[in-house]
Amino acid sequence: xxxxxxxxxxINTRGDMFWVLTAGAFCLVGLAGLxxxxxxxxxxxxxxxxxxxxxxxxxYVFFAVCCTGLCLVSSLGxxxxxxxxxxxxxxxxxxxxxxxxxxxxxxxxxxxxPLALIYNMLSxxxxxxxxxxxxxxxxxxxxxxxxxxxxxxxxxxxxGYASLAGFIGGVAANSNLGSVFGFLDARVWWHGPYLPVxxxxxxxxxxxxxTILLFAHRYxxxxxxxxxxxxxxxxxxxxxxxxxILLFFHFWMVMTSIYGQVPSQRDAMMIMLNGxxxxxxxxxxxxxxxxxPFVLLLxxxxxxxxxxVAASISTLIGFFFMRYNSVVAGQMVPLRxxxxxVGADGLLRYSPSLTELAIVIGxxxxxxxxxxxANRVFDxxxxxxx
Amino acid sequence: xxxxxxxxxxMVIDPRxxxxxxxxxxxxxxxxxxxxxxxRDTYRNWITSKGVEGTFxxxxxxxxxxxxxxxxxxxxxxxxxxxASRQTPExxxxxxxxRCIVCAACILACPYDARYKSAQTKVxxxxxxxxxxxxxxxxxxxxxxxxxxxxxxxDLNDPDSEVFRLLARHHYRVLQPEQGTKPSxxxxx
Numbered sequence: 001x002x003x004x005x006x007x008x009x010x011i012n013t014r015g016d017m018f019w020v021l022t023a024g025a026f027c028l029v030g031l032a033g034l035x036x037x038x039x040x041x042x043x044x045x046x047x048x049x050x051x052x053x054x055x056x057x058x059x060y061v062f063f064a065v066c067c068t069g070l071c072l073v074s075s076l077g078x079x080x081x082x083x084x085x086x087x088x089x090x091x092x093x094x095x096x097x098x099x100x101x102x103x104x105x106x107x108x109x110x111x112x113x114p115l116a117l118i119y120n121m122l123s124x125x126x127x128x129x130x131x132x133x134x135x136x137x138x139x140x141x142x143x144x145x146x147x148x149x150x151x152x153x154x155x156x157x158x159x160g161y162a163s164l165a166g167f168i169g170g171v172a173a174n175s176n177l178g179s180v181f182g183f184l185d186a187r188v189w190w191h192g193p194y195l196p197v198x199x200x201x202x203x204x205x206x207x208x209x210x211t212i213l214l215f216a217h218r219y220x221x222x223x224x225x226x227x228x229x230x231x232x233x234x235x236x237x238x239x240x241x242x243x244x245i246l247l248f249f250h251f252w253m254v255m256t257s258i259y260g261q262v263p264s265q266r267d268a269m270m271i272m273l274n275g276x277x278x279x280x281x282x283x284x285x286x287x288x289x290x291x292x293p294f295v296l297l298l299x300x301x302x303x304x305x306x307x308x309v310a311a312s313i314s315t316l317i318g319f320f321f322m323r324y325n326s327v328v329a330g331q332m333v334p335l336r337x338x339x340x341x342v343g344a345d346g347l348l349r350y351s352p353s354l355t356e357l358a359i360v361i362g363x364x365x366x367x368x369x370x371x372x373x374a375n376r377v378f379d380x381x382x383x384x385x386x
Numbered sequence: 387x388x389x390x391x392x393x394x395x396x397m398v399i400d401p402r403x404x405x406x407x408x409x410x411x412x413x414x415x416x417x418x419x420x421x422x423x424x425x426r427d428t429y430r431n432w433i434t435s436k437g438v439e440g441t442f443x444x445x446x447x448x449x450x451x452x453x454x455x456x457x458x459x460x461x462x463x464x465x466x467x468x469x470a471s472r473q474t475p476e477x478x479x480x481x482x483x484x485r486c487i488v489c490a491a492c493i494l495a496c497p498y499d500a501r502y503k504s505a506q507t508k509v510x511x512x513x514x515x516x517x518x519x520x521x522x523x524x525x526x527x528x529x530x531x532x533x534x535x536x537x538x539x540x541d542l543n544d545p546d547s548e549v550f551r552l553l554a555r556h557h558y559r560v561l562q563p564e565q566g567t568k569p570s571x572x573x574x575x
Binding site for chain 1: 426427432434435461464465466467468469470484485486487488489490491493494495496497498499502503505508509565566
């Protein structure tokens with residue numbers, strides 16, 4: 001099959017035109033947000049003294065976690081030798097790069113002075129989790145680019161080494177991202193080993209979900225090759241198994257948070273269980289993010305691609321809210337009694353501003369647009385070398 | 387005392403003397419050119435009301451002034467990726483504004499809520515113990531202005547200093563000792 005002709009065909013179908021137009025519209029919304037940020041700076045955001053991390057941080061975490069997850073799923077073929085996964089690597093790595101770039105845009109616009117990042121190199125602080133996270137994700141991006149280059153150039157002999165480096169880099173960068181929260185002793189809700197560990201699990205789940213979506217879209221109008229079909233089935237089964245493990249992890253995290261009645265820890269958990277974030281927690285994080293896809297995948301045992309697609313969409317929406325809930329709930333309990341910003345319930349409040357929302361929409365638009373561009377420029381089908 | 391001996395700047399606070407006049411807040415803003423412009427989040431020091439105690443007519447109200455604790459084990463310094471937040475040999479925790487990327491990790495790492503993003507400088511800011519005044523042998527502005535002498539400032543390594551004598555004579559506490567931050571603000575209790 002002529003891949004270029006195939007890609008042209010893919011872009012020119014009505015379904016893809018819808019997605020390309022959606023990506024364009026989202027990018028325009030994002031540009032409006034960017035303009036507002038450039039004019040007003042951080043004043044355009046609803047973050048303040050007591051809640052300095054908002055939706056742009058949680059969006060960055062979402063994309064960074066998706067990036068690592070895609071790399072983990074891709075490594076099943078190139079690193080761990082699962083034969084059916086040999087054909088999914090290139091598309092997954094392309095999307096991993098795109099997700100990371102989209103995440104970098106989100107955090108770049110959250111930082112007050114991104115240009116001062118030069119001091120990350122000039123005066124590094126090796127005890128800072130953010131330094132490690134930034135450095136590891138930057139190295140990781142380079143590794144992913146090299147891996148993708150080798151795949152595109154067909155240098156399959158070296159792809160395995162690059163994939164191994166990507167796997168190690170992904171796990172290191174992602175767990176360090178967890179430690180950015182987990183090392184904050186003053187924030188009892190985040191502090192501890194749970195986040196650095198669980199973030200890897202959620203990364204792998206996100207990777208499974210996006211991989212299913214990418215290949216369901218790729219083969220929406222033609223028959224899926226047998227090895228890809230098998231890879232999708234295994235991905236869906238792994239997806240279900242890991243959701244089960246996550247539900248188990250999550251249950252004990254909730255129990256640990258409320259059992260001891262440790263004030264800040266319990267208060268933050270109650271914000272989600274029965275407080276201002278309860279809708280976002282129960283409706284999106286728990287039901288859409290974990291329970292519904294788990295049940296859907298169990299019922300079909302991963303054999304129905306359509307159901308796996310529904311489960312993937314549900315999980316990704318739920319995980320976006322999971323990141324938001326985690327970031328915001330960790331800051332809503334005030335550190336001092338006399339903070340004036342608290343509401344009647346003694347909690348701090350945050351809701352994203354229009355500028356923040358526009359930038360978030362823009363990052364998703366950018367992600368979609370870059371994927372369609374990559375689809376057009378490169379042959380993302382990985383076949384014929386194993 | 388040897389002039390070469392390392393200093394350790396600390397502040398001893400006697401909250402029983404605080405009348406909540408907020409002169410410390412005003413003096414700090416004036417001395418350091420901090421323009422709040424009505425923004426309630428812009429302040430380097432503050433006074434917390436600890437509520438009314440006792441039964442009528444024997445009532446009293448307690449206040450607790452606070453600010454950056456200039457911790458000996460500062461969590462804000464640990465988490466700063468660019469070493470914009472750093473500790474001087476005398477124990478002051480200072481910010482090199484040009485290195486600050488405003489990631490806000492230090493704000494979240496500080497258990498005392500002592501840091502904020504300055505609308506003026508566009509970077510993270512906090513109490514400096516008026517290091518520019520200390521360098522000239524003066525007291526921090528909040529100490530200098532306090533009408534009831536709630537705040538006493540000095541070198542804890544100097545046995546002749548008032549802070550040394552106060553801490554030797556009185557019971558005292560630090561805020562949130564469980565955080566392990568080893569603050570340089572001591573509250574007489």
